[in-house]
Amino acid sequence: MTYADTIFKQNISNILDNGVFSEQARPKYKNGKTANSKYITGSFATYDLQKGQFPITTLRRIPIKTAIKELMWIYQDQTSDLGVLKEKYAVNYWDEWEVANSGTIGQRYGATVKKYQIINKLLDGLAKNPWNRRNIINLWQYEDFEETEGLLPCAFQTMFDVRRGADGEIYLDATLIQRSNDMLVAHHINAMQYVALQMMIAKHFSWKVGKFFYFINNLHIYDNQFEQANELLNRQANAIEPELRLNVADGTNFFDIKPEDFELVNYEPVQPQLKFDLAI
Ligand SMILES: Nc1nc(=O)c2c([nH]1)NC[C@@H]1CN(c3ccc(C(=O)N[C@@H](CCC(=O)O)C(=O)O)cc3)CN21
């Protein structure tokens, strides 16, 4: 079993055995019923990427390319326009969250990154002094929430720090803080897309990637996903650790990196693929 699969199975068991049910949950299923979930609070895991511990499960196939395209849409294109996500990347999994025929998901995610020049400021700060302790992406902007409707960002904060390794190289560590996570659908999508962001920033500065820390406040399994949760627990995981690679030269500009520069090797997830009826 891979490192990530051990954590995934522990989380599933922990939620099923010790979780509590939400009351008055916000989302609804397509049939109009309230989408309650069973959840735990305060989940935390450390992945040492240097040791090959990537936060991706082999128990079901994770749409890694789609996840990385969504990340580019947010941090390179810096827009919340669904047309860009669809036309440039052929991704349509945000369509259900369109805000009032605006063709966007509101003043959120990429639109927030653009408005506050978050990536430019982050890269500038790291360029001026990599050892500054102020490298923060924060998508939780109340001003934006008041500007338009829209789902509030789930993976809303990321922090970066550098450290000199025993080999003399500079390593970039990252922390992702998420307020809410639909674990079976998006746990590894979110973790891997932020590992990809960490790798892009590391390449930009010719650094190595170090550790990835993942904190989730409300980690849940929806009440229409218990069958899939038990199926995942019963599956035998692959023993080989998948590895995400970024095939560009050191020093490649952050904005020049493309989704196809990423390659996930040794990834042989268990079949068949599980289907989910998402809470909207
Ligand atoms: N309930 C819920 N869960 C989420 O994960 C989620 C939301 N809502 N709302 C906003 C975004 C949209 N996200 C999504 C939406 C759909 C898929 C999805 O359909 N995933 C499938 C197939 C995707 C593909 O192959 O392209 C999967 O198997 O993971 C994943 C993440 C993540 N977020």
Ligand SMILES: O=c1ccn([C@H]2C[C@H](O)[C@@H](COP(=O)(O)O)O2)c(=O)[nH]1
């Ligand atoms: O990147 C994402 C975006 C969304 N989610 C999930 C987490 C929740 O299940 C819903 C959002 O509902 P709230 O009521 O706003 O918490 O979407 C995710 O896991 N990752």
